Amino acid sequence: MRAVLADLGQVSRGQWQAMVVAMLGYSLDAMDFLLYALVLPLIATEFHLLPATAGFLSSVVFLSAALGGYVFGFLADRIGRSRTLIVTVLLYSVGTAGAAFSRDWVQLLLARLVLGLGMGGEWGPGMTLVLEKWPARLRSTASAVVQSAWAIGYVFAVVAALLIVPHWGWRGLFLFGIVPAVIVGIARLRLVEPEVWQQARTAATRFGPRQVFSPPYLRHTVLMSLAMIFGFATYNGIAIWLPTYLTGPLSRGGAAQTQAQVSFLLLLFNVVGIAGFLGFALLADRLGRRRLYALWAALAALGVLPYALAHGEAAWLVLGVVLLGFGTSFFGAYGAATAELYPTEMRASALGFTFNTGRLIGGQAPVLFGVLAVTMGLGPASLIALPAALLSGICFVFLPERRGVELASVGRPAGLTAAR
Template identity: 40%
Template sequence: MAQAQLSNKPWYKEVTQNQWRALIAAGSGWALDAMDVMLYSMVLVQVMQELQMDKTAGGFLATLTLLSSAFGGLLFGMVADRYGRTKSLMISIIVYSLFTFLCGFSQTVTQLAVFRLLLGLGMGGEWVAGAALITETWDAKHRGKAMGLVQSAWAIGYALAAIVAGLVIPLWGWRGVFFFGIVPALVAIWIRKGTKEPEIWEKMKQEATTQKKKSKPKLVELFSGKVLRWTILGAALSVCAQFGYWGLFTWIPSYLGTPVDQGGAGLDIMKSTTWIVIMQAGAWLGYVSFGFLADKIGRKKTFILFFALAALLVPFYGMSSDATRLLILGPFVAFFGSGYFSGFGAVLAELFPTEIRATGQGFCYNFGRGIAATAPTVVGFMATGMGLGAAFGFLAISFALAAILVLLFLPETMGKQLN
């Protein structure tokens, strides 16, 4: 009888205070991570003009950030498994906020490249620490929802970056935009004060200490036994998904702000900001919807739906230079072209055991990000000859390949209890 009453409760009434606290900590860190990382895209047109960069160089700097984020995700994943999820989360936020701030002092392309490289370490670390914290704190039946809500914070951060740029650029230029990036460091202090480690991690550490286990390095364990196939699948899926995302969303602000005679949409700064905010409203709905759908119909079906529709919509967006069509298509492109990220944290958590969970999540997600780091450079190079809109169409291949990988190889893990 008690079980029946429990099942009739709204899902949010089954969530504990500690679970909400973990979600807010991971979500706020992820939102501000997105804001700091995407500030570069918002000011890219101005930076290219002042520092005399072409599109290929502009894309390459974005690539550097993503490359270092891949290493950062792996590094902070191992830190999270050894020292705790919340400690890793806090340190990663401090790293990306500090180096975003320092970007504002750049006088040369080289200086900016160095700061973007170091910023990426914290960017990669935040996701893996937050994902491990959430997936181990929340129950299996609500894990997809939780990761959807956390991932949706990226859209909020992306929109915040556009708003900050729209307000700050007219007053203090692109340097002032980067200076604003120090704000997330304040969140790290809040996380340190009251966010608890997951019980499953605390239990694992206690057992390891009691038994004085001397295991092989956790990274090595990803490439042995039954875990190897999940490492390969997770990494391959991450490559396809992130190549499409970063190739598209790194360049969308520049595409909207580039003059029509140079292959862009020709929108002014305020229109570009408005279009991006509306687009990210669609992304937010996509992230949240993915989480609820994944808990309702399964991870596999939801992944296929989002990847397939992203593959169909992105080429149409690239072929549309009309401002009204871009306004209408934008939210749908962002909904399906972003929302699938909500599934990565839950699925990867359900494929790897506790002792290597954060390392496995960090490796797969950030290996994909490292390879996908080439996407902004590839799109920038292609855009030099054919324009950004046409280059976007090429990215549909990545989304289609991701759908095929899920269809053929990904097991359904909905409802799996972590161990």
């Protein structure tokens, strides 16, 4: 702990600035996206949505997020990380505003498609910017702290919902999501590109996005994509339906909790998640990413049982929510582990592709949960998250451990030709 604090004391102002701006953007992504989950029962009632349709509106954002991740990851490798981030913050702000003014589920669908483009394009350039600026000895710390912004954004969303929905409804809640985006957009105008990217840009060779699928990178790309697919299936299958499951009647596989109990459990889920990210940050740079990821994934799998089979018992729900919140913070490993596997010229493309492929495929889990919930209830349907969490941990274990490597030294192997 003291060693980490001593290292943090040597971090420069520019490095802190990059982290804060990336965290703000990612937390706003989480807040804007998860606002939908928090008001899903209200939207479903107003638009007369079936569970499968409501789940589809949740999952469709991952379709556009994948496209955004692919396009803006490639763009960040070409025009720079900070410039790309300005575009993404504008996109997800427009998507949030569109959701507020939607008059039917089709308009809401279109708004969420725009939101997904910005959300998918946000993460890769933002994480790459931070990891290329921060020192190697603190790379996992930086990765986990930035990733914790998702849980922070969820907490903000819960608090905002409690304060705004009773007075202005779910549309007012979406409008609120636009305001902080203006602050983030202004802050990003002052960001400076990482030195390692500027040096790579002047190099004689150039990489193309297709080389993410060339040996020796193909194996890394496949394994990391699978780890993210199963990881997102675990998290989204639980998180998207969490408010609906907690408020649902016992006769339909719900937990029959009061609104106060639901608010407490939602906050607990994300506060514990923040603690999980910070715990990962303190340990990963010293113990390695693979073992910790596997341990965190096992905790998430363990938490599925008391959560899904609680039958309204508060103690079991609390235990399940704590284990799931802590365990699903395994995403804290992803940024640093991936950045250390790819050269600078394709790093943002690799981060954007693997992370958003996970979103694209794993993001369809809420649809499956919704379909199964029709016949068995959301509680039993949530058991699907158990094998998904275990498979995510297994895939991650087979990746190489490269903690501490200097990103500038992750070079192009012999025989790999530059893209034309």
